Amino acid sequence: MKYVAFLDILGFKNILDKMDQKAAQNFIMRFSKTIFQVFQSFEKKKAFKVKGYIVSDSLVLYSEDSSEKALVNLIEVVETICRDEYIQNNILIRGGIAKGDFARIKASGLINLEKALIVGKSYVKAYQLEGVNKVIGINLSKEVYQDILDYENQLDSEFSHWSQIKSKAIMYKNKKDTYYLLKYITxxxxxxxxxxxxxxxxxxxxxxxxxxxxxxxxxxxxxxxxxxxxxxxxxxxxxxxxxxxxxxxxxxxxxxxxxxxxxxxxxxxxxxxxxxxxxxx
The missing domain is CATH 1.10.110 (Hydrophobic Seed Protein)
Known part of the structure; x- marks a missing residue:
């Protein structure tokens, strides 16, 4: 079991429509550079439990396990990336975080054709959550939202800032369905x-x-x-x-x-x- 986040640039197609090829390349390079800088700062911390990779305007992040520390790491790095992209590059990001089985399998192939396989319902769920509603934020699966509540109520929790994370987690209803949102724009x-x-x-x-x-x-x-x-x-x-x-x-x-x-x-x-x-x- 792991936590998986899928992040995507809001309105990416419309942004590219207004750019030529060189401007588009610079835009993606700035987007990627900010993510790289955030990861550099987090990897200095002891036992950082998140990995990931960039695909065009999307970012997939996943934890090593489903522990409390892994969820804290993932939420903190997601929030930092979203805010830094906004401040540095005028980029708004939407996303989803889910919990479940996940694996990235390396696959050998032609020398000039790189490939890797993503396997796991958690990735599919995180991908689906990204655009589930018209809001700029990180949609959470019910399991992830419940974990946030459960960890905050644990007296022996290793982390003291669950209440701060919980304050950014919103449960809301749209028509007949219930959704859960982690807001990075407070x-x-x-x-x-x-x-x-x-x-x-x-x-x-x-x-x-x-x-x-x-x-x-x-x-x-x-x-x-x-x-x-x-x-x-x-x-x-x-x-x-x-x-x-x-x-x-x-x-x-x-x-x-x-x-x-x-x-x-x-x-x-x-x-x-x-x-x-x-x-x-």
């Missing part, structure tokens, strides 16, 4: 001016797809500070308003599409209502 992360400006710019370029609103929705959940929530909306409106196009109208209009989480719609309406009442006063 409210505190977004409240950094550079991170929020980058997020709004990427959303504008994508015409404010549902993914961006839902990411904001999950960032707001489990956050107790109403001041922080208000600050986020004030900053977003300010950034959008300062843009040269009509992105404020688009931001408001698309916020109420069917695919946007109800939580976001409710909180955004509440914010608009308070803003209007404040203006009347």
């Amino acid at each position: 409210l505190d992360f977004l409240l950094d001016d550079n991170n929020l400006s980058r997020f709004v710019n990427l959303a504008n370029q994508s015409n404010w797809l549902e993914h961006y609103y839902n990411t904001l929705s999950f960032a707001l959940q489990k956050e107790r500070s109403s001041k922080k929530k208000k600050k986020l909306f004030v900053k977003i409106v300010q950034i959008v308003s300062d843009s040269k196009d009509n992105s404020l109208e688009l931001f408001i209009e698309n916020a109420f599409k069917d695919g946007v989480e109800k939580y976001f719609k409710a909180y955004f309406l509440k914010h608009i209502g308070k803003s209007l009442l404040g203006g009347i006063k």
Whole structure:
């Protein structure tokens, strides 16, 4: 048994459509370089239990076993890669993490044709989880989510920061199904001016797809500070308003599409209502 993560660049095809071959190569090289640097930093740690490989715009990571340490290692390296790609390269990543049997089998063949075989239901599950819903984050299988809860409740746990990991894990429902998400874009992360400006710019370029609103929705959940929530909306409106196009109208209009989480719609309406009442006063 192992933990397996599948990570993928959001909107990769659309990104490449806007580039020539040289620009596309540079883009992938920057993507790969960031992953390499993250792995270098983690491999310095004692008994690091994660391996992986890059295939074009995708990254497959897998643990050596299904121990508590292996899951911590995998979650930490996934979160670091996702955030560093975002900060350094303006790349947003979606992914999935599953638990189960997994093996990468080396296969001999022609000298100029490299090949390796991936075997395991956990890889297939992680791959399927990546795009299961319109949100930017890491979808978890039920087993992985339950392991996070179980490890946090263990009194003899080797790690003291399970509560921090749990705070980023969200259980949510879409229609009749229940899903589990590990969010790497949190409210505190977004409240950094550079991170929020980058997020709004990427959303504008994508015409404010549902993914961006839902990411904001999950960032707001489990956050107790109403001041922080208000600050986020004030900053977003300010950034959008300062843009040269009509992105404020688009931001408001698309916020109420069917695919946007109800939580976001409710909180955004509440914010608009308070803003209007404040203006009347």
